[in-house]
Amino acid sequence: MSTDTEHVDEGAETSVLETWKRWYHIPILGVVMLFMLLSRVRSYDRFASSDGTPALQAIDSWYHWRMVQWTAENYPHTMPFEVWTGFPTGQYSGQFGTLFDQIVVTAAMIVGLGDPSPETLYTVSLLAVPVMATLVAIPVFYIGRRLGGTLGGVVSVLLLALAPGTFFYRSTTGQLDHHIGEVLFMAIAVFAMMVALRVAEREKPIYELLLDGDRDGLKTPALYSVLAGVALSLYIWVWPAGVVLIGIFGVFFAVQLCLDYVRGVSPDHVAFVGAVSLGVTGVITVLLMEGGGTGTGVTSFGYLQPITAFLVAFGCVFMAWLARQWNGFDIDRRFYPAAIGGLIVATFLVMALALPDLYSTLVGNLTGRLIPINASETGLTVAEVQPPEDFTQHVVDEFGMAFYTMVAGLVLLVLCPFIGSLERNYRAEYTLIIVWSLFLTSMAATQTRFAYYLVLAVAVVNAVFVADIVRLFDLGGSVEQLRSIETYQVIVVIMVALLLFAPLLPPIANVTAWDRGDQAYPSDDAMAWEEANHWLEGNSPEPGDWAGAGHEDELEYYGTYEYPEGGDFDYPEGSYGVLSWWDYGHLITVQGERIPHSNPFQQHARSSSAFLTAQSEERGELLLDGIAAEGESVYDLSDDELESVVGNGTDSNEEMRYVMIDHKMAGGKFGAITQWAGPGYGTYVNQEQYTIGENEGGLQAPSENYDETMLASLYLEDATELEHYRLVHENDDYAVVGGFGRSTPRGISDDPFESFRLERLGMSGSWSNQTQNFQIQLDQSRMLGQITPLSQSQFLYDAHVASSVKTFERVEGATITGSVDDESLADENASVYASVDLETEPGRTFTYGQQVDLAADGTFEVTVPYATNDELGTEDGYTNSSVLATGDYSVFVGTPGENGSVDVHYDGETEVSETAVVNGESVDVTLEEADGESADPTSDAEDGAGGAGEGTAENESESDSGTDSGSNSSTDSDSNTTDTDNATESIARSSAVSVVG
Incomplete structure (x- = not known):
């Protein structure tokens, strides 16, 4: 009886083990997929919208959101041509509005029973990519099982789930991009x-x-x-x-x-x-x-x-x-x-x-995507398409040691016909996996982002590695074989498991997949630009209604536009574009519902680069008019050639009306901006000597060429001395733009075009990371930055405190005209100075100034872009500017005096209407003889103050009169010191330096 019982028990145990061996992968696959989904949605609350405003990662996610919204409005059609980007030509959307977006919208249609609300559409969009990433486990398991049996398939999905690299962080909540769909x-x-x-x-x-x-x-x-x-x-x-x-x-x-x-x-x-x-x-x-x-x-x-x-x-x-x-x-x-x-x-x-x-x-894609050679300089300005600096370390960070066991698995696949104990007949699908894996490896070495593809090869080829280890060491087989397993076989199993999984798990892993799931945040750029773009949407006329043209109905945001003959869309009268760097084009389209000139398609990047690096307002104007006449191709023409193009007739329907610049464009992105239209980055920097303690060396500082760019003249100088551009909005948060220096025993590590955004925390802000560490205290006006080096070896130089995003409007400009009776003043090098005090919506005040020579007959004309009233708005087809004059223009005529001062001979005041500014009308001013006073009219642009620093609590009176802020280096508006001859000594100073933006 006891023998029979034993026999039944043993049979039942064998049956259970055999059943488990046949089906164990199903619960494991389910648990792994659940882990993959939960780890990717850990940061969901950071992206959930309470007011309907989306919060997404990555700039391309914003354009996919545009396509998801458009497709939902026009379901099941996709957008044939996009007129809300790439002004003045429009753009075929290409890799957007594809099957990826169709899947997202179809899922939302199902959840919303055919009519999804905006909230449903957004929720589905937030979850779509994490769900797609989770579904990747299914084909990976089946590929792994074909290569290495059921155990190999399980190993494949485990590696896929635990990999914390590119595949993971591109598949977390807030990522609405096609990469994981790929x-x-x-x-x-x-x-x-x-x-x-x-x-x-x-x-x-x-x-x-x-x-x-x-x-x-x-x-x-x-x-x-x-x-x-x-x-x-x-x-x-x-x-x-x-x-x-x-x-x-x-x-x-x-x-x-x-x-x-x-x-x-x-x-x-x-x-x-x-x-x-x-x-x-x-x-x-x-x-x-x-x-x-x-x-x-x-x-x-x-x-x-x-x-x-x-x-x-x-x-x-x-x-x-x-x-x-x-x-x-x-x-x-x-x-x-x-x-x-x-x-x-x-x-x-x-x-x-x-x-x-x-x-x-074909060859361009072969070398640009598949093989790590011959990458274009402009392409390398995009972070995700740059090759890894150290590929061996890159793959370890991405996959632990699993990349190298994948290499071993590929070798085993190649050698399997020659190793009898592997018990594998060579099949064509093995060649496919070998070729595919080698290409994915090459792609990942060519562009960093393609590590999200390489994870597939790493996962599935390790199925081969594990299966062949099992065969070589006789670790598989029947239940009876498992019972008789030897000690060395247990050691092999433990070693393989540690090799594959220990580097991806605590305590060895620096960051695990689970940890990384809690590190997803909305895009910093999107957060910084949200205020500026929403302001633009509400305070600029609808495209098609500039100057009250009344054609806004011809540019519906969710309208359908067929691909135009010749490729360029014919915009209606009253249309206009917004010029910025291409990184921000999608944000302008989606957040601001306005039409950017350049965009992350890298469309019109060269013409945007040419304008932003133009060395004078005259060339900047010619470029914008030339773009309207001929398109981007004018970016490298000479001024004479541009005048010829513009003279042949500019389409008045197509104008660039706004320029938006953020601290990154003036800072860390400036090098990339120079790559597109030239000259290169080196043209905009100078080598200067420094001394810090016992260390001496050279550092790069922005040169005069940088200061004269349209980008710097607008963003850092608030359009001072420019005739056709005015600041109309700035964000109510601030950034430091300048160079950060760090002395080392061998020299200096610095970047003359760094920028750091300050999130407002009451009246102070702070910023730090592993390589830059300093504090900035802001006074009650929030404009004067007190920069305190933390050591003798760290300092900021040529720094400016400015709004994180500034929006400028291009206008005709009003011409202030007048005359003086004393014509002899022209022989004394007399100049005419016009200035007006302005205040931004956040409460910052600054002074716009303009200077021209007095004509020989005693007459003058001064073109200015700011108005002293706000009589026009969006209902009239114009801008509702948030930057307002606090008084009338002050105009005076003066001659050079002693110590850089100016002797004032005539002065007066005048109003300048908004109508005069937008229509280019003339405004007369009557000057009366002054009382022999003197003034220092040094403009912000001349002393490096950059306009943005004027009007703080302690220097407001100085900015009102146009006088210099003084020569004391601790309060000088030029953060690089007052005396350029003593720049080395001043930069080396370890005491606190006051910086005015």
């Missing part, structure tokens, strides 16, 4: 291709079956090949630049067909999969083509995708045909790959001659 659909496409290849190897379709019309013999491989083609097409539909996967598949088919033929295996089997799947992809991508995608661009649906797909399909058919012909030649099979390689090179040579655009696109 990963999901790439994984599906690769899995589908693997299955199709395996079915073809089993069913063995050949050319004769096609001739005989044997449907039964071709049906199954044809079905799976079509599904592979559909999966590949879905991936490209998510990201048009996914044409790179067609190229990867093309390389795989070339390699595999050569291997098959050399090994004596018919290439027909694999060629059949390639021809059918890529043929299907070609047909589908033809259907995806839209009016704006008729070129060979990578980021839009055009000719490139179907052409490359059909080329690969044709190549598969050709290689199979050539193999049959080769059999009739008396040539060794081993020369077949060389012949194929030669034909490929010849094809590219012919393409370079016959189709140069297609050739340059």
Whole structure:
């Protein structure tokens, strides 16, 4: 009896273990996917909107939000052409409004029962990317299981879930970008291709079956090949630049067909999969083509995708045909790959001659995306497309040691035909994984962001590594084998587990996936620009209604606009654009509902760069007028050439009316801005000597060329001495723009164009991190920054305190005209000075000043951009400026006096109406003879004060009279010291330095 009981118990235990071994992956997969989702939504509360205002990560997320909103309004259609960006041409949206956005909106439609509220749409958008990232686990598991059994599949999803790098942080709440959609659909496409290849190897379709019309013999491989083609097409539909996967598949088919033929295996089997799947992809991508995608661009649906797909399909058919012909030649099979390689090179040579655009696109993407060579200087200004500085450390940070075990897994895949104990027959899908993994590795070494692709290869190839370790050390098998496991086998299991997972888990990991999930925050740029853009939306006329044109109905925000003939949209009268750096274009479109000139498509980046670095207002004006007349192509023309372009007629319907500049453009982004239109960054810096304690060396400081740029003249000087630009709004938070120096035993680590944003905390702000550490105390006016170095080795130089974002308006300017009776003053180098005190909405006051020479006949004309009243507003088709004059213009005529002062001979005051400013009208001023007083009219631009520092509590009287703030270095408005000859000594001073922005 006892024996029978024992037998029953043992059988039940065996049955349970066998059942667990068969199905254990399902609960594990469920738990892992739940972890993946929960870890990615830990920061959800930071993005949840209580007032309907979105908060998202990454700038591209904002444009996807635009596409999600538009698609919801026009469901199921996608936007054919975008007129709310890229002024004055508009822009084909390309990789936005694709399947990714369609999926998000469709999910919202389901949740909202066909009519989702804005809150539902936003909630679904916040959760879409974390959910997509979680779903990636499914194809990863099945790919891993094909390569390494069920255990390999489980290992793959565990690595995917625990990886804390690029794939993770691009898939947290607040990320509304297509990157994770790319990963999901790439994984599906690769899995589908693997299955199709395996079915073809089993069913063995050949050319004769096609001739005989044997449907039964071709049906199954044809079905799976079509599904592979559909999966590949879905991936490209998510990201048009996914044409790179067609190229990867093309390389795989070339390699595999050569291997098959050399090994004596018919290439027909694999060629059949390639021809059918890529043929299907070609047909589908033809259907995806839209009016704006008729070129060979990578980021839009055009000719490139179907052409490359059909080329690969044709190549598969050709290689199979050539193999049959080769059999009739008396040539060794081993020369077949060389012949194929030669034909490929010849094809590219012919393409370079016959189709140069297609050739340059293919080669450009090969070197720019797939291979880490020949990256463009402008492309490298984008952080995510820069290569990792240290690739070996980069992959460790991303995947721990799993990247190196992946390399071992690839080696094992290659060697499996030669190692009998691995018990694996070589299959075409192994070649696919090897080629794909090598390309993903190269892509990750080319652009940092592509680590989110590499995580797929790292995860699935480690299935091979684990499975082969299990085979080599006999760790698998039946329940009886598990019972008799040896000590060394336990040690191997522990070592493999530690190697793969310990670097990704505490206490070894610096940051885990779970920790990183709580580190997601809304974009700093979006938060900084929200106030400025919302102000712009509410205080500027609707596009199409400038000057009361009344055409705003022709530019509906959710309207549909077909791709225009010639590619450039014809904007209606009353339209206008907003010039800023391309980083902020999507924010201007979405937050401000206004039309930026340049955008993160990098459209019009060169013309924006040319304007921002222009060395005079005259050239800046010519550039903007030239852009309206001819487009971006004018960016590198000379002034004479620009005058010719402008003289041929500028379209009055297309004007750039606003310029928006933030502290990063004046600071850390300035180097990138210079790369697009030139000259380079070095033109704007000087080498200056410094002394700190016993350390001496050289540092880079902004040069006069930087000070004279339109960017600096506007942002740092509040448009002082400019005739056609005026500040109309500034944010109520502030930043420090300047150079941060850190003395080291060997020299200095500094950047002359650094910027740090101050979040207002009452009347003070602070900022610090590992490499920059200083404190800034603000006085009651919040304008005078007291900068306190924390040590002898740290200091700020040439620093300005300014609003985080400033908005300027381009106006005709009013001309103040007048005359004096004493014509002899012209012979005494007399000048005319006009100034007005202004106050911003946050309460900062500053003085605008302008100076011109007195004419020989005693007359003068001074063009000024600020009005002394606020008589026009958005209802009239003009700007409702938040920067207001506190009094009338003060105008005086003076001659040079002693010690830099000016002897005043005539003075007077006048009003300047808003109408005169926007229409370019003249305003007369009557000057009366002065009482022999003297003044110091040194402008902000001349002393480096930058306008923004004028009007604080302690120097308000000085700014009213236009006098200099003094020569004491502790209160001088020029933060780089008063005496440039003693700059070295002053910069080295360790005492507190007062900085005025």
